[in-house]
Amino acid sequence: MGIVPGDAIMADKKTILYVLTSGIDTPERAYSPFVLATTAAAMGVDATVYFLGRGVTVAKTGEADRIKLGEFPKLSDVIKRAVDAGVRLMVCDQSSQLLGLDRGDYIDAADVVGAATLNDLALDADAILSF
């Protein structure tokens, strides 16, 4: 359904799952899920960002501190803002092993979870966006 101007009927609480599979080597892809998720929270939508595959590198402690693009704040600040807005962060630690990366210490806000959790989130979500 498209956007209906003036439609003030509040929809049921929706959920969006953002899956980040891009890592710190493609920082321009890493901003989007957090900006969108923060905005989703402001819209009354439950938002979760799941770090999968190379995406787990973004959740490693200190990595997002080193990323800053253009006029945007540091990626770590964008992530913090998302967390402060109520966005949940989940990280697949096994992804590091899969890619031969050092398994990581992750930012405090991220919970280490498994594949079943991602599948469950996907089945429950109203929309899934992958970056």
Next chain:
Amino acid sequence: MAEQEQKIVATLDMTGCFCPEPIIRISEEIANIGLGEIMEMLADDPSAGSDMKSWAKRTGHELVLVEESDGVARFLVRRTG
């Protein structure tokens, strides 16, 4: 003066700010006014018009007026919940 203009209790000037700042800020600030009261927001981000309609649709707050003058959009939003 229209009734809705009389109920404006706060103004949020977001001119010079870009997406998603206006949406984030009004979602924070509207919690500080009473139910039924109206917040005014000014924004010159070209995406603000579309985003405000979507935001209002999802949150249930009522977008009672949108008007534009010299590239600055003015929104009046009634807090509903």
